[in-house]
Amino acid sequence: MQGNARFRSGNFRGSSRSSNRSVPIPLEPLKEGHRMDPQERTFLEAAERGDKHSMMRCLQEKGKVNVNCTNIIGRSAIQIAVDNENVEIVEMLLQQESIKIGDALLYAIREGVYRIVEMLIDHPSITRGMLGGDWMQYKSTGEESSDYPPDISPVILAAHCNQFEILQLLLSRGAKIDKPHALICSCQRCKKELADDSLRHSLLRIHTYRALSSPAWISLTSSDPVLTAFKLSWELEHLAMRENEFKDSYAELSEQCKKYSCDLLNQCRSSEEVIAVLNRETDSDDEEDDYYVDTENITLSRLKLALKYEQKQFVAHPHCQQLLASIWYNGLPGWRKRNVATKTIMIVSLIALMPVMATYYLILPRSRIGQLLRTPFMKFMYHSASFGVFLFLLILVSTKGGNSTEDSTDARHRSRQMQRGPPPTPLEWLIVFYVLGFIWGECKQLWDEGLKAYVRQWWNWLDFIMLSLYLATFSLRLVAFTHSLDQDVFGPTYLDRTDWPDADPTLISEGVFAIANVFSFARIIFLFQANYQLGPLQISLGCMLIDIGKFMFIFFLVITSFACGLNQLYYYYSNDVVSSRSLASLNTTDAIETTAEPAGDFENAFYPYMTLFWSLFGLTQLSTVRDGDMQPYTKLVGEILLMVYHTMAVIVLVNMLIAMMSNSFQEIEDHADREWKFARSKLWMGYFDEGCTLPPPFNLIISPKSIYYCLRKLKNMFWSCKAPEESENSRRKSVAEGTIKVWRKMSVKCGLRAWFRDVMRRLVSRYIHHWKKQLRQDGVNEDDLLEIKQDISSLRYELREDRRRADARAASHMESLRHEILxxxxxxxxxxxxxxxxxxxxxxGRDSPPPSEPSxxxxxxxxxxxxxxxxxxxxxxxxxxxxxxxxxxxxxxxxxxxxxxxxxxxxxxxx
Known part of the structure; x- marks a missing residue:
């Protein structure tokens, strides 16, 4: 029994050991090295060491080794040689007839060896189409690569790695990258790819956009790299919002495009080059440029495009800001060098002379003073001063003295308070003229900028709301005044306010006017963007308002849930329900009085919202859920709901709102300089264009210049019907005339396209040299050390082979010398x-005698x-x-x- 047990246990142990030796690896990610052919192993080890002569002997022997054999991890000899940057071995392997390049071309592009890439793409097995879109079909027929997916073509990889020389070589050989279709595209190709493999389709889009957004691809393929970077970054931002699964990838590519445009602007070395970048007039590269442009005048069209695409880094760049500051303070030399006291005295003096200078400008708009008033800084100062006067008038109208007419007696004031539809006072007439001037200025701005550009600026929405409220106030006051003339229909004119109708036009106009005043004073915050200390605070306030809007949506859901619950709980204890039941049963006054103290704050659908809202600020008493003739269970449930509401709203939601606002403030504070400069540039650009020189209400006066422009416009419209070509030339001239003169004249007189392309060529060339210089300045990494080790190993085997050849030649020489002597x-x-x-x-033969040997x-x-x-x-x-x-x-x-x-x-x- 014991022997049998030992026998069985011994067999079990023996079988377990044998099974451990024979059980295969489930996935087998690597090849079994002991099963490789010894000659192939020698061949691949020689490729790894850089032993060219051993590889040649392996290829020249009778049992010729397979040149495409792979090692344990699936790498062939040519891939190993390319990875080690061994040009001689690659050249030797390419001479073999049955060589398969495979991923060796991708390895060469990744390593950045121009000579090896050139040899590989010149091989007959590599066609022009395989460098681009046909690479996917080529890889699908072969073995799958562990390093690169099949949608990574050579040109895409060269763009990913920013290999400028290699990418230029591939482009010269006809390689190209097809831009992905739109995300909402429903063509047959997109439908098929999505149906086959949606993940692969998304990854292909990301790889393609990563190549299109690389600095190397934009620099070598675009004639307007700045515009390409703007549009691509804007498109990638929209893709990041729509494809949330790959949001980080698209956002990173968008930031890369923004950084590239800033790097190009950083290569500018003169104001002429900065103006060439910022003054690009057209967005289309296909438009023919057959006219000359006066470079003394600029329009800053490309800067406006940067503001449209929210290129904050580009706009806040020092080169861009320096040009903007030069244009902003044009006509006031040395203004920035003066002290605060001098600036204050000059500003107060100019504001005091505003009526005189406005009148002078209306008469002589082309004079020296007229040119000074057309500068951006003067326009900003006079418009701000005009708005300040408007706010002062609002303060006067809102006070007791502003509402009186001729005398300020209390009786007169009380009579005006009782009057329905009073006529406007002189101050109110001034406000009417100011509002009309503001409306006229907004209409001109809307006409010049267009609807889309006008809507994108949030302060234009503020102006629209403010002016709409003032127009509603004027309309209601006019309706009230017409009602006061017909007392038989609408009642007496003088009446105590407590007796006025609820929907009296005068009451409604006063409420609307009060709201308009709030928006008017809130518009002062818009002017804070011009100040360095107040600008970041104003931007932070705008971001916090967005956070409050997000919070209010969540808060509305929470307050709605509790309001519905409390309303359903206390609905049956409301005055109407309990009173009707009491009247039906008891028909006594005592029953009504006992039920007159329920929770009246929850007796309809609107009151619960108000009660719960004011409870956030501690203005709601606990008696609202405790007092009244209610059941104890109802009171308990009501108290629990109110307790949970306060816990959710006060402790959780309010603190969440504080955290959101703190986060927004910190983000703005981290990039305060960039955010402020971007916001200030948007403010400044509103005063750079021609028009709106005089502030309200002076802009309502028709000037001789306006009459002249109107007549010229009618003349152009008349001639446009007869000669369309002449109208096109006049349109182009108007583009050049609608500019601001720069303080520095430039002597460049050439075609706009040729001038711009020459500047772009210089900027791109400097950028490439700067990129290469940064790569050379980078420290030595592990890859560089491995390459040095490979070169040393290859040199050792070369020296060993040379020594063996030298010994063989010496022995052969001595042997030949001996034979010659004999x-x-x-x-x-x-x-x-x-x-x-x-x-x-x-x-x-046998009969021939053997020769005698020397003695x-x-x-x-x-x-x-x-x-x-x-x-x-x-x-x-x-x-x-x-x-x-x-x-x-x-x-x-x-x-x-x-x-x-x-x-x-x-x-x-x-x-």
Missing amino acids: RSLHNSGHGPAPRPPRHDIVQG ASDFDFMKRDIIQGLRSEIREMTRELLAQNPPRSAVDSSLALASTDLYQTHLYTQL
């Missing part, structure tokens, strides 16, 4: 002929003859050397002779 002795008759090779004897005396005679000849030659050479370089002493001469004898003895021993 042959010479045979010819001179001193001895028999040298012995022929053995195969000659065999081939000669010992013949060898002695040959040695003496050779030694004597060598000695004589060495003596002659020694005499010549001594004659040229005489020895300094007898010791040197003896050493020379000794060395000569030693050399002769050594030579004799070798022979």
Whole structure:
């Protein structure tokens, strides 16, 4: 029994050991090295070491090794050589007929070896289409690569790695990248790719956009790199919002495009180049440029496009801000160098002279003072001063003295308070003129900028709401005044306010006017963007308002849920329900009085919202859910709901709102300078264009210049019907005229397209050199050390092979010398002929006698003859050397002779 048990246990252990040795790996990610052919292993190890000669011997032997064999991790010899940047081995392997390049081209592009890439793409197996879109079909037919997916073509990888030279080589060979279709595209190709594999379709889009957004691709393929970077970053931002699964990837690519445009602007070295970048007039590269542009005038069209696409880094760049500041303070030289006191005195003096200067401008708009008023800073100052006067008028109208007409007696004031539809006072008439001036200015701005550009600016919405409220106020006051004229229909004019109708037009106009005043004073925050200290705070406030809007949506859901619950709980205890039940049952006054104290704050659908809202600020008493003739269970449930509401709203939601606002403030604070400069630039650009020189209400006055422009416009419209080409030329001239003159004149007179392309070519060239310089300045990494190790190993095997060849050549030379000596002795008759090779004897036949071998005396005679000849030659050479370089002493001469004898003895021993 014990033996059988031991036998069984021994068998079990033995079987377990054998099973451990034979159980295969489930996935088998690597090849089994012991099953590889020894010759293939030697061949691949030689490729790894850089031993070119061993590889050549493996390829030249009878059992020729497979040149496409792979090692344990699936890498072929050419891939190993390319990864090690061994040009000689790659050149040798490409001469083999059955070589398969595979991912070796991608490895060469990744390593950035231009020579290897050029050799690989010149191979007959690589076609032009395989460099681009056909690479996917080529990879689908072969073995799957572990390094790169099949949608990574050579040109895409070169763009990913920013290999400028290699990418230019591929483009010259016809490689291209097809831009992905729109996300909402419903063509047959997109439908098929989505149906086959949606993940692969999304990854292909990301890889393609990563290539299109690379600096190398934009620099080498776009004639307007700045515009390309703007549009691509804007498109990637929209893709990040719509494809949330890959939001981080698209956002990173968008930031890369923004950084590239800033780097190009950073390469500008003069104001001329900055203006060339910012003054690009057209967005289309296909438009023919057959006219000349006066570079003294600029429109900053490209800067407006940067504001449209929210390129904050580009707009906040020092080069861009320096040009903007130069244009902003044009006409006021040295303004920025003056102290605060001087600036304040000058501003107060100019504001005091505003009516005089406005009148002068209306009469002589082209004069020197007129040109000064057209500068951006003067327009901003006068518009701000005009708005300040408007706010002062609002304050006067809102006070007791502003509402009186001729006298300010209390009786007169009380009579106006009781009057329905009072006529406007002089101050109110001034406000009417100011509002009309603001409306006219907004209409001109809407006409110049267009609806889309006007809507994108949030302060235009603020102006629209403010002016709409004022127009509603004026309309209601007009309706109320017309009602006061017909007392028979609408009642008496003078009446106590408590007796006025609820929907009286005067009451509604006063409420609307109060709301409009709030928006008017809130518009002052818009002017804070011009100040460095207040600008970031104003931007933070705008972001916080957005956070509050998000919070209010969640808060509305929470308050709605609790309001519905409390309303349903206390609905049956409301005054109407309990009173009706009491009247039906008891019909007594006591029952009504006992039920008159329920929770009245929850008796309809609107009151619960108000009660719960004011409870956030502690203005709701606990008695709202406790007092009243209610059941104890109802009171308990009501208190629990109110307690949970306060916990959710006060502790959770309010603190969440505080955290959101703190986060927004911190984000703005981290990039305060960039955010402020971007916001200030948007403010400044509103005053750079022509028009709206005079502030309200002076802009309501029709000037002679306006009449002249109107007549010229009518003339152009008349001629446009007859000659469309002339109208096109006039349109182009108007574009050049609607500009602001720069403080510095430039002497460039050439076509706009040629000038712009020349500047862009210089900027891109500098950017590429700067990129290469940064790569050279980077530290040595592990890859560089491995390449050095590979070069040293390859050099060692080269030296070893050269030494072996040298030894073989020396042995062959000595053998040939011996045969020559023997042959010479045979010819001179001193001895028999040298012995022929053995195969000659065999081939000669049986009857041919074997040749006689030289005797010992013949060898002695040959040695003496050779030694004597060598000695004589060495003596002659020694005499010549001594004659040229005489020895300094007898010791040197003896050493020379000794060395000569030693050399002769050594030579004799070798022979």
